Amino acid sequence: MSFGTHAYVPDDRNATAIFNLNGKLVPRDKAVVNVFDSGFMLGDGVWEGLRVHQGKVAFLADHLDRLWEGAAALDIDIGLTREALTDRIYETLAANNMDEGVHIRLMLTRGLRSTPYQDPRVVISDATIVIAPEFKNPDPATASRAQNLYTVSVRRGRPDVQDPGLNSHSKINCVTACIQAIRAGADEGLMLDPQGFVATCNSTHFFIVRKGEVWTSSGDYCLGGITRGKIIDLCRANDIPVFEKNFPLAKCYSADEAFTTGTFAGLAPVGNIDGRKIGKGECGPMVKRLQGLYLDLIHADTAG
Template sequence: MSFGTHAYVADERNASVLFNLNGAIVPREKAVVNVFDSGFMLGDGVWEGLRVHNGKIAFLSDHLDRLWEGLAALKIDIGLTRQELTLRLSETLTANGMTDHVHIRLMVTRGLRSTPYQDPRVVISPATVVIAPEYKQPDPATAERPLSLQSVATRRGRPDVQDPGLNSHSKINCITACIQGIEAGADEAIMLDPHGFVATCNSTHFFIVRQGEVWTSTGDYCLGGITRGKVIDLCRANDIPVFERNFTLRHCYAAEEAFTTGTFAGLAPVGSIDGRQIGAGTRGPIVERLQQLYLTLIDTDTS
């Protein structure tokens, strides 16, 4: 079970799906890693969430760009070319007969360590590469049901502490923020940057609409979201004013609309922040329009 923007329709087929573990197709229950794996032991790795539409992975090139940037930042050698990894993804989908309503968790860690220690010089194996596909259709209600968000104490950090633009396995600050949001009765947390400006949510990106303008953060303290970028591009291509800028919770409380973006659910409307109703408290016209534009974009990309 999942909640908020990650609520999904349960599918019994997931009990028998096949995963890809370092190039080997294995049953889900046998897709396990060693306790000395860098990802398990230290959160030392990067990952991507991918969606399959019409038999193709949406915006795959963008996701691979981000993955390779993260690998370079952490100096992890995946041991595969982009073409080889793409083939491995395709082989995994083919082995499962998967063509639609599929979510893939692609995980790459530094590999096995000889001892519990953070120094990468103790790594004794090639990188661990896991492809975990599931039949995972977003709950249809997510497109219309307004989310509740809660601003929390946990901040998005500076890049010289832990780069928030790196899609690493180390997500403890996001998890802490999520717990704080849940304890306050919200679906998800909204996180501020070190200066007090709105940065992002704990697992999605965040936008508001004010007087017909779409605002999102500067991006300095959040992951380079693929869906976030596509929505910004869609606004620019369809004469919707859009701005990447600093803004505070004060601006959010007075917004006409608000929404989140993410690979899994696309665009999801926000109805309240910190218990305060946003606009009419329902999905607004700009959010609905952008949802349709985004669905069309996905169909075009995967056709």
């Protein structure tokens, strides 16, 4: 069971799915890591969420770029070439006979430590790489059901505290933001940056539509979202005015439309923020148009 934009259709085939643990294909229930693994012990690692369509991973090059960039920032040696990791991903999909409606969690950690301690010099193994695929389609209602957001008190941090641009396993600020939103009866938390401008949601990126213009945050305090970037590119390619800028929460309340983006569900409309109806409180014409353009882009990327 999942909620909000991450609501999905359960699939019994996942009980017998095959995962890839450091190059070995193992049953889902046997895919375990040591308690001394850096990811389990310290949240020391980075990850990617991938979608599979028509037998191909959508926008794989972009995801690998982000993975390698995150590993470099954390000084983690992946230990594989991009080509070798790509082969490993497709080997895992083949072992599961997966080619459509699949979500992959690709996890990279620094590896095993000899003792519970944060210093990387106590690491005694190669990096841990887990490829966890599932038959996982978004709930079809997500594309039209207007989400409810709640502005949380948890802020996106500065890069000199914990870089919000890293897709790290250390997601505690997003978890606490999510908890606040849940307690407020919302689907997801809307997070502000240290200056009080709108930044992002706790697990998706955020956009508003005002007078035919699409606005999103400056990007200074959010993850470099793959889907976020594709939507910005699509707007520019289709003569839709789009702006990455600082804007206050008040501009959201008076927006014509709002939506979130993410790898799993694509674009999802937002109908309510802090108990205030946004526009007509439903999926609007701009969101519908961008949803269509984004689906076409996915099909084009995975065709052939």
